[in-house]
Amino acid sequence: MKKGLSILAVTSVLLTYTNAQVRLSGQAAAYGVKSDRSSAPRVVNKGKPTFGWRFDLFLDGRVTDNVVALANVRVFEDEEIYIDYLAIRITDIAGPALNFQIGKFDMPFGNLDERRFPVKNFLFGLPLIYEYRMSMPNQVITRADLLNNRGRGIGMRLIDLGIYDIGAMVFGDVGRLHYAAAVSNGTISATSNRQMNNNNDFNKIVRLAYTPMMGLTIGGAGAIGAYLVDSGIPLPRNKAIGDYLQKIGEVDIEFSRDRFLLNGEAVYSEWKVPLEDEDANLSVIGYYGEAKYTWFPRFYTAARVSGLRFSQLYFDGVKRRWDYDMFEIEAGIGYFLDRNTLVKLVRRETCTLGGTDPHDDLTAIQFAVAF
Amino acid sequence: MTNCTTLHSVLKNLVGLWVLFYLTLCISPSFAQQTKRVREIKGRITIARSDDDVARPLSVDRYSTHRMPRTGSQSNRSASSTYKLSEKAVIYLESETLKGQKASPPASHPLLDQKDLTFHPQVLPILAGTTVDFPNRDNLFHNVFSYSQPREFDLGRYPTGESRSVRFDRPGVVRVYCDIHAQMNATILVLDNPYFAAPDDEGNYSIKNVPEGVHTIRFWYGREVVESRTVTVRSGDAATVNFTH
Numbered sequence: 001m002k003k004g005l006s007i008l009a010v011t012s013v014l015l016t017y018t019n020a021q022v023r024l025s026g027q028a029a030a031y032g033v034k035s036d037r038s039s040a041p042r043v044v045n046k047g048k049p050t051f052g053w054r055f056d057l058f059l060d061g062r063v064t065d066n067v068v069a070l071a072n073v074r075v076f077e078d079e080e081i082y083i084d085y086l087a088i089r090i091t092d093i094a095g096p097a098l099n100f101q102i103g104k105f106d107m108p109f110g111n112l113d114e115r116r117f118p119v120k121n122f123l124f125g126l127p128l129i130y131e132y133r134m135s136m137p138n139q140v141i142t143r144a145d146l147l148n149n150r151g152r153g154i155g156m157r158l159i160d161l162g163i164y165d166i167g168a169m170v171f172g173d174v175g176r177l178h179y180a181a182a183v184s185n186g187t188i189s190a191t192s193n194r195q196m197n198n199n200n201d202f203n204k205i206v207r208l209a210y211t212p213m214m215g216l217t218i219g220g221a222g223a224i225g226a227y228l229v230d231s232g233i234p235l236p237r238n239k240a241i242g243d244y245l246q247k248i249g250e251v252d253i254e255f256s257r258d259r260f261l262l263n264g265e266a267v268y269s270e271w272k273v274p275l276e277d278e279d280a281n282l283s284v285i286g287y288y289g290e291a292k293y294t295w296f297p298r299f300y301t302a303a304r305v306s307g308l309r310f311s312q313l314y315f316d317g318v319k320r321r322w323d324y325d326m327f328e329i330e331a332g333i334g335y336f337l338d339r340n341t342l343v344k345l346v347r348r349e350t351c352t353l354g355g356t357d358p359h360d361d362l363t364a365i366q367f368a369v370a371f
Numbered sequence: 372m373t374n375c376t377t378l379h380s381v382l383k384n385l386v387g388l389w390v391l392f393y394l395t396l397c398i399s400p401s402f403a404q405q406t407k408r409v410r411e412i413k414g415r416i417t418i419a420r421s422d423d424d425v426a427r428p429l430s431v432d433r434y435s436t437h438r439m440p441r442t443g444s445q446s447n448r449s450a451s452s453t454y455k456l457s458e459k460a461v462i463y464l465e466s467e468t469l470k471g472q473k474a475s476p477p478a479s480h481p482l483l484d485q486k487d488l489t490f491h492p493q494v495l496p497i498l499a500g501t502t503v504d505f506p507n508r509d510n511l512f513h514n515v516f517s518y519s520q521p522r523e524f525d526l527g528r529y530p531t532g533e534s535r536s537v538r539f540d541r542p543g544v545v546r547v548y549c550d551i552h553a554q555m556n557a558t559i560l561v562l563d564n565p566y567f568a569a570p571d572d573e574g575n576y577s578i579k580n581v582p583e584g585v586h587t588i589r590f591w592y593g594r595e596v597v598e599s600r601t602v603t604v605r606s607g608d609a610a611t612v613n614f615t616h
Contacts, residue, residue, distance in 0.1 A: 106434065113434040214530040215512055256512060258527035297516060297523040339518055339548055 026057040029118035031366035040358030041133060041153020042350070052077050056084075056117060066091050070105070082193075084164045097172040107163040108171065108180035108207040109188055109221045110265050111252040118368035122261075122302035123330045124346040127288035129158045129267055132308060134284065135323040138190040138197060138227050140235060142276050147315050150323050151352060156189040156227075158269060158286045158308065165191040165203070178209040178219075187225040187246045189269065199241045201226035215256045222249040227271060236274045244272045244279075259300075264289035282322050283311040303331040325353040340370040410581055412588065412602060414612040416460055416574035455572050458492035459593050461560060462576050462614075463567035464602075466586040474565040476500035480536060483547065483557060485513045490547065490557035494591055496567045497559060499542045506534035514550035521545050521561055558594060590614045 030053040037047030044050055059071040072085035087103030106112075112130065114120040125131055135149035138156055149155060167184030183202040185192035192198065203225030211217045227246040228235075235241065248269035255262040270283040288306035295301065306328050310321040332346030344366045352358060476498045484491040486508040497503060505515050507529055515535070516525040521543030526535040528551070539545065542563040549555035560567075566586075570576040581604050590598040597616050604610055 116434075214510075215528060256528050258529065259525065260527075294525055294527070297525040298518060336518060339546075 021062040023060045024057070025060075025371060026055065027117050027119050027368060027370045028055050029053060029366055029368040031124070031364055033124075033362055033364040035362035036359035038359040040151070040352075040360035042131075042360045042362075043358075044362060054118070066093075070103075097174050099171050100169070101171070102168040104164055104166045105169070107165050107167065107184055107188065107203075107205055107223075108169060108182055109163055109205055109223060109248075110159060110250055110267075111209075111217075111219055111254055111263060112265075115263070118366060119340070119342055119370040121368075122290065122292045122300065122334060122344075123304055123332050123348075124344060124362075124364040124366055125330060125348060126161075127265070127286075127290070127304060127306040128308050128326055128328050129265070129286035129288060129306065130161060131157065132326065133157055134308075134310075136271065136273065136282060138229050139231065140228070140233070140274055143313070143315060146275075146313075146322055147320070150321075151356070151358065155323075158267060158284060159188055160186075160191045160193070160196075163188055163191060164193065167203070176211045178207075178211075180207040181205065184225075187227040188223050188248050189246055189271075190227040190229075195229075197227060197229060199226050199228060199230040201242050217254045218251070219253075220249070220251045222247075224248075228274075236276060237279075239274065239279075244274055246271050259294040261292045262289070263291075280313060281311075282313065284323075285309045298336045300334045301332070302334065303329070305329050321354055327351045327353065342368045344368070410604075411577055411579050411609045412462075412464070412581055412604065412612060413575070413577040413609065414462075414614065416456065416462075416570050416576065416590065417613070417615045418456065418574070418592075419615055454491075454493045456574055457569050457572050459494055460570050460574075461494050461496045461567060461591040462570065462578065462612075463496060463560065463562055463589055463591065464564065464578065464581065464586045465589065466584060468582060468584040469564040469566060469586065472564050472582070474498060476502075480504040482506060483515075483559065485509055485515065485549070485555070488552050488555060490549075490555055492557070492569070493593065494558045494560060496569065496591075497539060497561055498565050499561050499563055500538070500540055501561075502536050502538040503559060504534050504536050507531055512551060513555070515547060516550055517545050517547045517559075519543065519545040525550075556594075560591060588612055590616070592616055 030051065032049065032051050033044050034049045035044045035047050037043070054077070055075045057073040061069045063069065068089050070085055070087050070089060071083065073081060074084050075081045083104065085105050087101050087105040089099065089101040091099045093100060115122070116126065133153040134155040134157070135146055135152065136155045165184035165186045167182050169180055169182035171178070171180035182205045184205065185202065186197035187203045190197040203223055205221060205223040207219065207221035209217055209219035224245055224247050226242050226244060228241050228244050230241055246269060248267065250265055250267040252265040253263070266285070266287040268283065268285050270281055273280045273282050286308045288304060290302065290304035292300055292302040308326045310323045310325060312319045313322045328348065328350045330346060330348040332344050334342055334344045336342050346364045346366070349361045480502045481495060481497055482504050483495050484506055488509065495503065505526060507513050508531065510531055512528040512530065514526065514528045517523060521541040522537065522539050522545050524537050526537070529535060539559060539561045542561045545559040545561060547557045547559060566578050566581055568576045568578045583604050583606055585601060585603050588600050588602045589596050598614055600612060602610050602612055
């Protein structure tokens with residue numbers, strides 16, 4: 001917490017000292033949630049009715065017309081305060097075609113964008129691909145442990161909570177085409193946050209997006225990088241960490257017209273995994289699609305389907321999926337009390353396929369305020 | 372004698388008709404206004420210090436930089452335009468006398484433009500009952516909406532070249548925003564009488580045909596009323612009211 005506050009304080013002082021134009025804004029959200037009672041990892045407080053909150057603070061400073069400093073500090077209830085975003089952006093180096101950013105920021109992968117924050121998120125949670133912890137950690141694991149981890153929620157996320165990572169990026173626009181290329185310390189599933197990915201390999205990310213018409217953007221991204229944590233313990237078969245890569249690709253779509261919004265994303269990821277007897281390629285397909293319709297001023301309904309489908313691997317001579325496939329529906333209504341205050345009522349139903357289907361559905365009411 | 376009687380009778384009828392015609396005119400509202408016409412409140416607005424740089428909101432589009440193309444160099448810029456005085460100042464009158472005044476809204480529709488990620492003008496004064504058009508002149512979507520009590524609306528998203536319309540029947544202040552671009556905002560002042568004016572870019576304004584009486588004259592600048600005064604309008608006078616902000 002001290003570190004986060006210190007960095008924020010230093011940033012503020014620097015921005016003030018450089019006579020930058022500074023803007024402080026943020027979002028706060030408080031919610032009440034009641035999930036099913038079970039031991040499933042996504043059950044909230046063992047199914048007891050619970051209140052919670054989160055807080056996001058944005059500090060933006062424009063040093064010159066072409067240089068801005070950006071920071072986002074986040075707090076989840078009594079968790080440690082941490083910085084999601086701290087970057088310097090230099091724009092219009094060669095017109096809109098060339099811009100540069102360095103620091104900690106959201107990597108150019110997918111189209112979640114501002115929907116990760118409560119006022120812009122039509123619903124309560126994030127899609128499974130951003131939220132669910134798979135059975136595979138970014139450490140060496142045995143076949144048996146991988147099997148035992150299924151449904152326990154202790155491994156990596158497919159896309160690590162919106163992929164904030166430390167790195168550098170060039171991006172720009174050429175007509176209706178947008179591009180971005182970045183390198184980062186961590187990978188899409190194992191970012192370098194909290195030393196989760198501390199190896200010395202850089203993740204490489206490329207993204208292209210095309211807007212054929214106003215209101216429709218189709219994008220795609222690919223990334224490759226070493227995902228294992230460098231624990232100092234020799235890897236099986238004397239291989240190096242750089243031999244075990246995550247390769248991941250996605251396509252996404254954003255469509256809007258009148259009062260209707262649609263977002264979708266499909267992801268395929270493959271990891272080369274050092275099992276005890278051989279290297280295996282494990283893969284997963286994840287997807288989500290969400291829609292929102294504003295019926296009249298202030299009031300909207302929204303729904304999202306998301307899912308994960310895992311590849312198969314031999315366990316004791318039998319082919320099994322390395323984690324349980326999942327399918328989830330989240331639907332809700334939202335009402336804006338004023339321009340910056342939103343109240344949402346959301347129901348989430350999760351179905352875990354191929355294993356025990358733990359009861360982890362939930363109902364939530366959330367108040368979100370932007371300031 | 373007969374001719375004289377006939378002439379007298381004709382004259383009497385003419386006088387009667389004239390009196391009837393005059394009385395009819397007198398009770399008609401438009402004539403009543405004309406007979407009370409004074410008629411002008413005019414003046415000059417002086418802006419001592421431009422607040423454009425101070426008030427200019429910093430808006431950094433941090434999360435869509437790798438989602439879709441920008442339109443020009445807008446990513447790091449605020450609402451880029453600096454408003455002219457004619458776009459952000461309004462002088463209008465209020466009083467009990469004026470509340471009862473009936474006036475027809477204009478047949479033509481005033482515009483609240485969406486251009487360069489900015490609404491133009493920043494404040495739009497209209498008479499209750501007026502329909503306003505909201506053309507999109509940017510190369511991207513906007514979603515104009517308002518949750519203000521006098522008129523709630525949500526126009527949804529529509530592309531360049533299209534326009535949507537909203538009729539404003541209830542007087543009051545309508546705050547207008549874009550759901551996509553948080554820095555965009557404007558105000559529609561829905562007024563219950565036609566005695567209002569926007570200044571020219573030098574600050575000169577004029578409100579004509581003002582009825583006699585004591586009125587409150589308000590100076591709206593940017594997002595709010597910054598000064599109000601009382602002005603007495605008498606027949607034959609031209610009142611001058613200057614404002615400095």
